[in-house]
Amino acid sequence: MSTLSLPAPSAEEDPHAVAPAFRSARQQPDRQAFDRIPPQDLGAEQSVLGSMILSKTAINDVANLLTPDDFYRPSHETIYRAILAMTAKDEPVDPLTLGDALAKAGDLTKVGGASYLHTLVQSVPTVANAEFYAEIVREKAVLRRLVQAGTKIVQMGYEGVGELDEITASAAAEIAAVTEGRDRQDDFRTPADTVAGTLDMIEAAESGKEITGVPTGFTDLDSLTNGFQPGQVIVVAGRPAMGKSTLAMDFARACTMPRGRSRQPIPGGGRPAAFISLEMSIDELNMRCLSAEGDVALHHLRSGTLDEAGWTRLAGAVQRYSEAPLYINESARSMAEIQAKCRRLKTRIPDLAEIIIDYMQLVTSGRKRHESREQEVSDISRTFKLLAKELQLPIILLSQLNRGPEMRSDKKPQVSDLRESGSVEQDADMVILLFREDAYEKDSPRSGETDVIVGKHRNGPTATITVASQLHYSRFVDMASHVNA
Numbered sequence: 001m002s003t004l005s006l007p008a009p010s011a012e013e014d015p016h017a018v019a020p021a022f023r024s025a026r027q028q029p030d031r032q033a034f035d036r037i038p039p040q041d042l043g044a045e046q047s048v049l050g051s052m053i054l055s056k057t058a059i060n061d062v063a064n065l066l067t068p069d070d071f072y073r074p075s076h077e078t079i080y081r082a083i084l085a086m087t088a089k090d091e092p093v094d095p096l097t098l099g100d101a102l103a104k105a106g107d108l109t110k111v112g113g114a115s116y117l118h119t120l121v122q123s124v125p126t127v128a129n130a131e132f133y134a135e136i137v138r139e140k141a142v143l144r145r146l147v148q149a150g151t152k153i154v155q156m157g158y159e160g161v162g163e164l165d166e167i168t169a170s171a172a173a174e175i176a177a178v179t180e181g182r183d184r185q186d187d188f189r190t191p192a193d194t195v196a197g198t199l200d201m202i203e204a205a206e207s208g209k210e211i212t213g214v215p216t217g218f219t220d221l222d223s224l225t226n227g228f229q230p231g232q233v234i235v236v237a238g239r240p241a242m243g244k245s246t247l248a249m250d251f252a253r254a255c256t257m258p259r260g261r262s263r264q265p266i267p268g269g270g271r272p273a274a275f276i277s278l279e280m281s282i283d284e285l286n287m288r289c290l291s292a293e294g295d296v297a298l299h300h301l302r303s304g305t306l307d308e309a310g311w312t313r314l315a316g317a318v319q320r321y322s323e324a325p326l327y328i329n330e331s332a333r334s335m336a337e338i339q340a341k342c343r344r345l346k347t348r349i350p351d352l353a354e355i356i357i358d359y360m361q362l363v364t365s366g367r368k369r370h371e372s373r374e375q376e377v378s379d380i381s382r383t384f385k386l387l388a389k390e391l392q393l394p395i396i397l398l399s400q401l402n403r404g405p406e407m408r409s410d411k412k413p414q415v416s417d418l419r420e421s422g423s424v425e426q427d428a429d430m431v432i433l434l435f436r437e438d439a440y441e442k443d444s445p446r447s448g449e450t451d452v453i454v455g456k457h458r459n460g461p462t463a464t465i466t467v468a469s470q471l472h473y474s475r476f477v478d479m480a481s482h483v484n485a
Helices: 015-027 031-035 042-054 056-063 074-088 095-104 113-122 127-159 164-179 191-207 219-225 244-256 282-294 298-303 308-322 335-348 373-391 423-427 479-484
Strands: 233-238 273-277 326-329 354-358 395-400 430-435 449-457 463-470 475-478
Touching (some): 042 074, 042 113, 164 335, 219 449, 219 463, 233 244, 244 282, 244 475, 273 335, 282 326, 354 373
Parallel strands (some): 273 326
Antiparallel strands (some): 430 449, 463 475
């Protein structure tokens, strides 16, 4: 006896049928996504390994392109590691020696035995194409990492843990991590490729007409450093209230609102700079910059007690400051956020000249766990160095000093006083220490003077440069300018 089955009502017949189906579709995972095989090409992987077993030249070509985790099949990764280990020991690689090395490591059976090594050799169409096979493997590896990064980003989006800016920064960092290091074959460049640019720098320095890096705004410091150079990390350190943020803003103004020798503004001469403030608000930074640029005492700005002449000077400063290509950010907190925002800004402003971070001890590494704060600061310091090289511009890091100067009779700071991590000193290309004697002795004969101590200079000499403190104007100036003012 057959049963009569009635067709299910359509959406038009039963509008309520759509909602349960929609809810079910949202609740059920996309099974097709789980059934998909990640991007891979096992044939190319076999051909790469077979070529390496047959040719030492192929080993050198492939090793410059691939890392072990570029292989999709774990057994192929194990074989690749074994080949690299044997090559490092200058041992010959062939099916027999490779099989013996894998057997001693207890991995021969795991990779499929000696017979599979012969299969790899037989799978090679031609050894001459080993580099081409490696390119295919690397391309598939990058695609797999993109899939993994996308999965993480989707998970972060659904979880929604943390501030929106932090989530988007972490997402951007995931994508950036996939694409970094893709051009490993271009890591090495010959003198023929680079010496012309070096000669241009030498000729510019000899002529004395212009500095080759980003100007600091201080004559003696520019002479010593030839400006801040691309890829450098410059650490500006000092005890609290020494003027670190003031000096950093001086650097930013010199870059974005340069002045000539007569201290007159140079119209249109500014270069873009970024100032990431983890301590002061944008309003505070604006007031300091307007005070310095307009020769208006900062306390008059804060108290609203400007006279008519002060308002006139302020108006001129506002106009110049409004036109300055200075990009200030006060929302970034974690290392991932800072990386993402700096990368996006560099993409949007290709001629970005420098980045200033105020200050390093307030930067967090994000969700990555560290054994100690010292290790975390070391990781942050190293990341900033890599970022400076990646973006090809100087990064100026403000940093606190420990209490070492207060413990000594001579209060002058030393590079070893850098707070929380010795790796900050190691990673920095230049360490600038600030010292004001009148901060310790109110009646000091050197009142109004500040020592800018270049305690480390990887590409030149160290020196102590004295500048004039005009902290009521939120700035430092050259001593000669101070005398003539």
